[in-house]
Amino acid sequence: MNYFPEEVLEHVFDFLTSDRDRNAVSLVCQSWYRVFIGNCYAISAERLIARFPRVRSLTLKGKPHFADFNLVPHDWGGFVYPWIETMAKSGLNLEELRLKRMVVSDDSLELLSRSFVNFKSLVLVSCEGFTTDGLAAIASNCRFLRELDLQENEVEDRRGQWLSCFPDSCTSLVSLNFACLKGEVNLVALERLVTRCCNLRSLRLNHAVPLDTLQKILVQAPHLVDLGIGSYVHDPDSETYHKLKSAIQKCTSVRSLSGFLEVAPRCLAAIYQICLNLTSLNLSYAAGIHGTELIKLIRHCGRLQRLWILDCIGDKGLGVVASTCKELQELRVFPSDLYGVGHAAVTEEGLVAISAGCPKLNSLLYFCHQMTNAALITVAKNCPNFTRFRLCTLNPTKPDPVTMQPLDDGFGAIVQSCKGLRRLSLTGLLTDQVFLYIGMYAEQLEMLSVAFAGDSDEGMLYVLNGCKKLKKLEIRDSPFGNVALLTDVGKYETMRSLWMSSCEVTLEGCKTVAKLMPRLNVEIINESEQVEVEASPDDRQKVEKMYLYRTLVGPRRDAPDFVWTL
């Protein structure tokens, strides 16, 4: 195989879609260079390099998923520095680094920028721990940088001039996304950067970039495919606005639109032109676009495949989406009103309308006030192609308001109908019955999220017994205890991880798992100030948070005080 050029090998391996097959091939193919590590504590950097000495692209995920919702304490772990340090020392030719839910320090970014001459692409999703100083290092030192993509990170703003740190010689940028940055940017430096990077295809601006800068940028970069608008506020009668309108008309390649972090709805008419060709629209941060303006906009988007939106669109608005966006594959509806009393939001009606109008729908994230079994059964019938189905009723134990029954049958219909379902999140009043359905029908299920559901250990057992392809199971506030945890401990080595918080498992149960399965790390996260680390806690005590995962490298050495690896 050594005498095949890489492009040929790549083409052949592209046909391998199953992780297992790829895994097997990578054992014998030394030139394998793109590696995905779903849990950074499952393996060490040293072993990675030993197995894949020619790795060029690395994807790492750190904290468990529930860390997104503040269930994991701040300094739990997931530090990328040791990885970068080890890879730098071994002289690896790293070109791409994708990190999700990891702690990235400025030092890591500095080291990264200095250690890998050919470094091309940095993608950070939901990470934290760095400031704009770290970005400055990347900008200054990565001479061939093509992609800098920051998605929903908590970045501290140092009021530096990180954008100005891109040297005049940098013309290689293809993708730049800094929408999540809270601070000001040097607008002149931004314009100059866009002008000299003729290959720029994806640009997402933050709220500090005003409309007149946007207009100048669009004149320089009419070939953009993906645009994220920062501030979109201006007087629609002004010359600037008219210049913007004509600049937009020349941007015929834009297929993906997002942002509108600040918006004056009267200015929206200028973008209707782009909407005709859009396949992806993300207005989930555009709190300034409401009701009728929003619906007017959507009516222009006949080719949409992906839509992320706020629930202020309402059921009626979703009806418009259903009649307009016949190609829709992915829909995410986020709650807009998190702190006040609920106003116009979405219910099961909107979802039913979408399912009737958009039969190609395969991915859903839907926050709503209520859901009924009848609606879910209809949705299941209309859309059998779901691969990801995540439903969240804002009151997590709310029953079907029409029948006052649990939502077991509704979700049962979903798992029965959608044979390709890989990811599922449940809410609403749910008994063990729904887990029986999941165990019986959800044969392809890889990830399941459970909150405030179930009656007894049976529920969890149905899932563990039935879902043969289960990789990640995360459970909170549900009455599953030691019997469920201990009945089949071998199962956990076939999974990436299990999270259980505020359930009925006790310390004794967790200790038993740890004893029986040496290749699992069983971590107990105890933030309670009452329990002292030195005193030996009672084994019958219930465990607040347990996170267990398979690993080849034993207990991690960077665990903080409140994490106890059994």
Next chain:
Amino acid sequence: PYFIYHIIHTIYIYISIKHLHLYYNLPHLHKTYPKPPLKKAIPRIYSTLTSRIVWKMESSVAYEGDLNLKATELRLGLPGTPSIVRNNKRASPDMVEDCGSTGSSDNKHSHPETAPAAKAQVVGWPPIRSYRKNSFQPKKTHEVETGIYVKVSMDGAPYLRKIDLKVYKGYSELLKALENMFKLTIGKNI
């Protein structure tokens, strides 16, 4: 006799499971989605349930009370139990909700152990990324801007912490806060 008792229980489970779905009053579900032969489900359930039966018998809990009623029981918890209170099987979280008439019916089947508590937000609910939650707090940031912010770094800590000096009424309070933040004790007690 124990053996016979066991057999009867087994048959009882078999029948109960088969008819469990009927409690939910949606017969058309079975027309469009024919259930797989029960054989597929039974062996797994059987093995887990028998082990549980044994366990339960040892602790002398009536079995009928466990499986049958629990599976069909409508449990509507009271709102307002914060997740720290662990005496309830399922802590019923409360969300500020605008459900009109349906809101009152939630309180019909109250669990005897739960005391009606004041409305409290549950940690991590609704499940939205903190980045997104923070993005929708424009009013709060204005208050934040009037604080006196300093960054505190400690040797060995991975990154700096930002604190608002206005929040602390005196030096000792500030010290306590720093101690908590960096998990250490500073000097002698002041």
